[in-house]
Amino acid sequence: MFFFFVGGLEQQVRLVQKSGAGRCIACGSRADLVDYDKVLKVFFVPVWRWPGKAPLMHCSSCHLFFPPSASLPPPPPRMKAEPHGMRCGSCGRPVEPEFSFCPFCGAAL
Numbered sequence: 001m002f003f004f005f006v007g008g009l010e011q012q013v014r015l016v017q018k019s020g021a022g023r024c025i026a027c028g029s030r031a032d033l034v035d036y037d038k039v040l041k042v043f044f045v046p047v048w049r050w051p052g053k054a055p056l057m058h059c060s061s062c063h064l065f066f067p068p069s070a071s072l073p074p075p076p077p078r079m080k081a082e083p084h085g086m087r088c089g090s091c092g093r094p095v096e097p098e099f100s101f102c103p104f105c106g107a108a109l
């Protein structure tokens with residue numbers, strides 16, 4: 001008897017626990033910490049569904065599930081723009097805007 005099994009195990013998001021909790025290990029997009037169900041499908045019809053044990057990270061961009069321990073840290077808050085301090089026109093070193101003369105080479109600013 002030839003048994004041809006078309007189906008497989010899928011994971012489906014049941015509940016987003018924490019949105020943007022990490023980053024996708026595949027594409028680097030924002031990933032959510034989610035509760036998920038495992039769904040057994042046969043001929044593309046879900047026949048059995050049971051909850052996953054521990055929450056997983058899920059990327060909504062590439063639909064990848066991966067363990068939270070593997071996730072990249074959340075994107076850092078935007079760094080404050082580097083102050084565009086003045087530079088000495090003579091030696092090119094950064095100098096305080098209040099200065100009238102460069103402390104390094106003494107050129108007038």
Ligand SMILES: [Zn+2]
Nearest residue numbers: 024027059062
């Ligand atoms: Zn991704």
Ligand SMILES: [Zn+2]
Nearest residue numbers: 088091102105
């Ligand atoms: Zn200088």
